[in-house]
Amino acid sequence: MDNKSNIVLGTLLPGAELLEDNSKNPVWKAPVKTTDLKTEFVFLKLLEPRRLFAEAICAIIGRQIGLPIPEPILVKIPAHLMIDLVGEESIDSSICIGFGSKDADYPSLNRVLNVEDNELIWDKLRAHTKSLEAAIFDEWIANSDRHWGNLLYDGGDEFIFIDHDLALPEQVKSNQPIDKNLLFNFISEEVDELSKVRIVKKVREELCGNYSKVDIQKCVEICYGPSLLGRDVIDSIVDFLIERISFLNDIIVNKLNPEQGELFQCAI
Numbered sequence: 521m522d523n524k525s526n527i528v529l530g531t532l533l534p535g536a537e538l539l540e541d542n543s544k545n546p547v548w549k550a551p552v553k554t555t556d557l558k559t560e561f562v563f564l565k566l567l568e569p570r571r572l573f574a575e576a577i578c579a580i581i582g583r584q585i586g587l588p589i590p591e592p593i594l595v596k597i598p599a600h601l602m603i604d605l606v607g608e609e610s611i612d613s614s615i616c617i618g619f620g621s622k623d624a625d626y627p628s629l630n631r632v633l634n635v636e637d638n639e640l641i642w643d644k645l646r647a648h649t650k651s652l653e654a655a656i657f658d659e660w661i662a663n664s665d666r667h668w669g670n671l672l673y674d675g676g677d678e679f680i681f682i683d684h685d686l687a688l689p690e691q692v693k694s695n696q697p698i699d700k701n702l703l704f705n706f707i708s709e710e711v712d713e714l715s716k717v718r719i720v721k722k723v724r725e726e727l728c729g730n731y732s733k734v735d736i737q738k739c740v741e742i743c744y745g746p747s748l749l750g751r752d753v754i755d756s757i758v759d760f761l762i763e764r765i766s767f768l769n770d771i772i773v774n775k776l777n778p779e780q781g782e783l784f785q786c787a788i
Contacts, residue, residue: 527580527743528593530554530620532601536564545685548605552595552620562593562620563682566605568612569748571685575619576743577757578661578684584739585730587654588680593620594744617748624680626672633668644677646707652719654681655704656727659771660764663687664700671703694763697771708776716776724769731765 536550550564567575579592595618602611632641645651658666663684670683692698708719736758740746745754 527576528554528560528591528622529596530560530562530593531596532564532598532618533559534601534604536601536605538605539563546606549623550595550620552593554593560593560620561623562595563590563623564595564618564620565685566597566612566615566618567685568614570688570690570753572617572619573743573745573748573754573757574661574688575683575685576748577739577745578663578687579621580739580742581661581734581736581761582654582657582681582684584734585653585657586650587657588650588678590621590624590680590682592743593622594618595620619685621682624672624674624682626674626680629668629671629673632673632675641673645671645673645679648677648679650681651679651703652707652722653727655701655707656723656768656772658687658701658703659698659775660731660761660768661687662689662692662696662698662760662764664698666700666702668702688757688760692760694760695767695771697775701775704772704775719776720769720773723772728765728768731768736761 530552533551533553536548539547539549545565545567548564550562552560552562552564554560565575576592576594579589582589583591597605597616597618602616606612629641629645658664661684663686665683665686666681670681672680672682674680708716711719740754740758
C-alpha cells in the first residue's frame with residue numbers, strides 16, 4: 521500500500537474564483553497558505569461536517585491503498601473570506617472548514633467525452649489498472665455518486681477519481697449493495713465468465729486483504745475526525761467500514777450475476 525497517509529492543513533487566501541461547472545455543489549479554485557508556509561492552489565468545496573469527514577477520510581484511505589486521488593487539504597476559512605465566497609446572508613455557522621483537493625487541472629470526462637475519440641477514451645478507462653480498484657473502493661465506501669463529472673482524465677493514459685463526500689451515508693447497512701455503482705457497471709457490463717472469475721479472485725485475494733490492513737482509526741485521527749463529528753457517529757462509520765470488508769466478496773459476486781458454471785464455482 522502507498523504511504524500517503526497525511527492530510528495538509530491550510531488557510532484560505534483572497535482570490536478564490538468560482539468555477540463554472542456542473543457540480544451539485546459550488547467549487548472554487550482558490551489559493552491556500554499551508555502550515556508549512558507554501559501557497560497551493562486547490563479546488564475548494566464547502567461541506568457540512570459529515571460530508572467533509574467522508575470526503576477527507578475517503579481520500580486518505582483511497583490514497584493509502586494506491587488509488588489516484590488528489591492530495592486532500594483541510595482549509596480554514598476566515599470569516600471575511602467566507603462572506604466573499606457565499607455572501608453574508610448565506611453563511612452557515614456549522615461550516616468554517618472547507619475541503620480542498622490539490623489542483624490536478626484535468627478536465628472531467630463529462631467535458632472530454634464530447635470529442636471524437638470517445639471510444640478510445642472508454643477503452644482506456646476500461647483497461648486502466650486502477651479502474652476496477654476504484655469501482656470496488658466505491659462499493660466499500662458505499663459511494664453511489666460516481667459519475668463522469670468526477671472522473672478526471674489527463675488526455676493521455678491516466679485517470680483521477682474525485683468527490684467522495686456523499687459516501688458513507690447513514691442509511692446503508694454494511695451488507696447492503698449500493699444501488700448505483702457506475703464505474704463497476706461500466707467495467708463489468710461486457711465481460712465474459714473468465715473475466716468475472718478474475719474480478720472475484722482479485723476482490724477476495726487482493727483488495728479485501730489490502731482494505732483489512734488499513735488502520736481506520738488512525739485515518740480518523742489523521743483527518744481530525746473528532747473535531748468534525750461526535751464520537752458515536754465516528755464509531756458507527758468505523759464499524760461500517762470494517763464490517764463491510766467481509767461482505768464485499770458476496771456483494772460483487774451478486775452484482776456480476778455469473779452463469780453457474782464450474783469455472784466460476786471454483787473461484788468462489
